[in-house]
Amino acid sequence: MIVELKDVTKRYGTGPVSVTALADVELFVAPSEFVVVLGPSGSGKTTLLNIIGALDTASEGTVRVNGIDISLASRRELFEFRRTSVSFVFQSFNLFPALTAQENVQFGVDAAGSPLHPDDVLRSVGLADKLDRFPHELSGGEQQRVAIARALATNNPVLLCDEPTGELDFQTGIQILDLLQKQATDGRAVLVVTHNREISRMADRVVELSSGHVVSDGPPRGGKADVAELHW
Numbered sequence: 001m002i003v004e005l006k007d008v009t010k011r012y013g014t015g016p017v018s019v020t021a022l023a024d025v026e027l028f029v030a031p032s033e034f035v036v037v038l039g040p041s042g043s044g045k046t047t048l049l050n051i052i053g054a055l056d057t058a059s060e061g062t063v064r065v066n067g068i069d070i071s072l073a074s075r076r077e078l079f080e081f082r083r084t085s086v087s088f089v090f091q092s093f094n095l096f097p098a099l100t101a102q103e104n105v106q107f108g109v110d111a112a113g114s115p116l117h118p119d120d121v122l123r124s125v126g127l128a129d130k131l132d133r134f135p136h137e138l139s140g141g142e143q144q145r146v147a148i149a150r151a152l153a154t155n156n157p158v159l160l161c162d163e164p165t166g167e168l169d170f171q172t173g174i175q176i177l178d179l180l181q182k183q184a185t186d187g188r189a190v191l192v193v194t195h196n197r198e199i200s201r202m203a204d205r206v207v208e209l210s211s212g213h214v215v216s217d218g219p220p221r222g223g224k225a226d227v228a229e230l231h232w
């Protein structure tokens with residue numbers, strides 16, 4: 001398993017105002033697995049991704065990702081971990097508006113351990129002819145492709161996606177999901193968090209979150225659907 005969370009609890013704040021964002025969460029993801037974490041707003045999805053990506057720390061429990069025990073790692077080890085193990089794709093793309101597609105990807109890999117060439121990755125996501133475009137000259141789907149290229153160019157084995165289709169129309173969303181699923185086929189562990197139940201149908205495994213608790217974990221009910229079968 002490349003991602004292993006055991007008894008992970010996350011509390012924000014202390015005393016009577018403390019919020020339990022995650023409670024005793026167990027989560028395991030293997031390389032090449034496409035896992036969807038499904039839950040409504042406030043159920044702890046972003047908190048979970050941030051903990052797996054070492055952008056936040058668990059209050060209790062063990063977090064092991066790509067062979068490193070994040071809960072015990074030093075600052076230096078965490079810095080190395082972020083460079084070489086995980087990549088993020090966000091709902092709102094988070095591109096730099098003053099940088100071209102190519103420069104956005106280049107910027108994202110400057111700190112990476114063994115990055116791929118930005119132009120090659122942009123080509124692989126279908127943006128060969130748009131390397132020099134600025135984000136405002138690209139559609140939403142194209143901007144998300146740049147963001148995915150930036151994540152893929154780091155060549156890291158775990159891809160963490162926070163509501164990656166949340167700002168896209170249905171058709172574009174499907175194309176992005178297809179692209180993300182290909183990354184799992186290529187050997188990455190892909191985690192997509194969403195409140196959209198339909199997306200969970202294409203997963204190898206669905207982990208349902210409710211108020212910070214994992215309430216179910218298994219293959220999608222009705223079997224794994226092809227991306228082309230999804231509709232919302």
Ligand code: ADP
Nearest residue numbers: 012019021039040041042043044045046047048
């Ligand atoms: P989701 O991504 O599923 O919408 P979040 O992980 O963002 O959920 O939030 C889970 C819970 O933790 C919510 O109740 C939210 O208000 C709370 N929370 C998230 N981040 C913080 C924070 N930095 N400080 C206090 N509470 C937080």
Ligand code: MG
Nearest residue numbers: 045046047162
């Ligand atoms: Mg969220």
